[in-house]
Amino acid sequence: MFIPIQLDENSTEPLYAQIKSQLKTLILSGHIETGTLLPSIRELAGQLSCSVITIRRVYQDLEQEGLLRTKQGTGTFVAPVHQGERDQFRKRAVEEAIIAAIDAAKQMQIDEQELRDIFNEIVRLRMQND
Template structure:
């Protein structure tokens, strides 16, 4: 797992780290039951505070993405993939709703909006 953090990003460091770990789980780079680096090791690798990495792991655990076993470390929680996918779907739905409301306020029809989406998919 390769985590890249940016000091010039608007997002706090812990949020950048947390999102990249979640994405690694969704993409299958990290699998169910796989051990995550220790809090201290991750902090050292990323040159951040141990408190920052502890916050990341605590939040991932509270969201159900990670489980922590005392004395053994933190692991990718089993059956997490569907939870993560659903979380991402909700985020996309929110963004699409914003786009639709903006399009309506600008007088863009459903057909035009669909055409724009088709173009975006073709470019990808």
């Protein structure tokens, strides 16, 4: 199974963190469904050109978080995720993006009303395109 993880080797964020974050997002967003068999540790390490140890750590951490289940001799599967967890994740992701936008606006000395105007215009344009 191909997992759409994009690594940025120029990022200051370690590969492990990039992989874990993106895999977690794919699971919590529902792009990788409950019960899906994930690639073996070796297979995913080969796909992403990283070490087996890195992928083992990602799988172990996500298993500790309750997002993955490993069955010896069978493989690693996506564990059931409750809808409430998915909703919280979605809300938190949007909140973090909005906070980053507000911080950028402050750095550019954009006042609250101008920021609201920019936000409303972008929402209007994006909603027309969908």
